[in-house]
Amino acid sequence: MSVPARPIKLMAQIYKKVLPEVHRELAVWKKRAQNIPDAELRRQALASLETKTFHCEGGGIYSLLAGDHMKDAVAFIVAYQTISDYLDNLCDRSVSLDPEDFRCLHQSMLHALTPGIEPVNYYRYRRGCDDGNYLRDLVTTCQEVLSQLPLLEVIQPALHELAGYYCDLQVHKHVEKDQRVPRLIAWFQKNKTRLPEMSWYEFAACSGSTLGIFCIVSYAAGREHNMNELADRIKTSYFPWVQGLHIMMDYFVDQEEDRVEGDLNFCNYYPSDQEMFSRFNYFIKEADAAMNRMPDISFHKMINRGLLGIYLADRKVARQRDVRVLARKLIFRSGASAVFFFINGWLYRRIRQGSM
Structure with missing residues (x-):
């Protein structure tokens, strides 16, 4: 299966191959989430699957790089992104503001990249959390896919570095409100010498994406490239700029929602x-x-x-006047491909929401 190089071919493969497989995997995890014993964990797990489906759909596009092993790549991407979205919900809506709790929860994302490590009780800083092994099984699903890769040890350093940035961000951005910005600035200062010129909030955004991880795993699953050199090239290509653009678009469309919920939004800085x-x-x-x-x-x-077009097609954009004005400028600045994906994203979201 060749990697699509034109927008129409890409969209055809997304609709025909990627989305059906992503939705099959999501259905499995939704069924699992419905059986979580703890009511609050069940609610957050189901909410993450229902409101953040787009994250798995978008990440799933990278499975097209895996050739005949596309289904394996989708299984990893959906499980890993589901961990990310579930934990984001737990931390955003948590009564806990304990950084040790957040660190422990996100240890699961590093374990998911490390076959052979036995999952632990990721809820040990919380009381009475019985998820029926939901998080543990998400971790082991990722491990099982990675354990089949012939060059796992070659790609792991890059995977762990990107996941390390992600986990650090989730800890710092969810603590007590008056501690968040000082912690994020201090974290940025520690990493500043390794970064191009940017602000602390841009660095934080660059750290908050899983795209680089999905790209590396998908290429490795395809077994057609020499990953000894490619893994590091993907990491430095996707981090910081592509990942930063991805997450800044996410924050850009969520400004009003985050203002209402009192959540940190890097666009505000x-x-x-x-x-x-x-x-x-x-x-x-x-x-x-x-x-x-x-x-x-x-x-x-x-x-x-495509990231630009699809994010800017979100219904949230139309409800925010200032965001809508800037979104139009960005779309026209970004050329025909962005407009193409904007139209596709606009239609797909409205068709999907109309069928729910």
């Missing part, structure tokens, strides 16, 4: 909308340049443009 628009354009430019180092360049550039 730009001094003006003009500065934010300028930096988004810079991220787009740098992400495009980073893709020139990748195999299947056309595919990765389409993903970069």
Whole structure:
């Protein structure tokens, strides 16, 4: 199965191959989540599956890089993203503000990348949490897929580095509100010398994506590339610019929702909308340049443009006047591919929501 290099072919394979497989995997985990004994954990697990399906659908596109092993890649991507979304819900809506609790929960995301490590009680800093082995089974599903990869030891350093950034972010952004920004700034200062010029909140956004992990695992599952060099090239291509653009778009469309819920939103730290628009354009430019180092360049550039189009097609954009104005500028700035994916995303979301 060749990697699609044109938007129409990509969308055809997404609708025909990727989405049906993603939804099959999600149905399995939804059934599991419905049987979680603890009522609050069950509610959060189901909420993450129902409201964040788009994350698994988007991540699942990377399975097209896995060739004949696409189903294995989808199984990993859906399980890993489901861990991420479930824990994000637990931390966002938690009565706990204990960084040790958040660190312990997110240890599962590192264990999921490490076949041979026995899962532990990830809820040990919480009282009375019985999830019927839901989180444990998500972890072991990821481990089982990775254990079949012939070059696992080659890709693990890059996977662990990207997951380490992600887990650190989730700890720092969910503690007591008055501690969040100081902790995030201190964390940024520790990593600043290894980064291009950016702000602390942009670094935090770059750390909050799973795309680099999905890309590495999918290529490794395909078994057609020499991962000795490619794993590090993917990591440095996706982090920081592509991942940063991905997460900034997520925060961009969620501004009003986060304001209501009192959640941290990194877009709020730009001094003006003009500065934010300028930096988004810079991220787009740098992400495009980073893709020139990748195999299947056309595919990765389409993903970069597709992320913009699909995020900006979200219904939330239309409900926020300032966001809507900037979104239109970004779409037209980003060219025909972004417009194509914007239209597809707009139609798909409304058709899907109308059928629910």
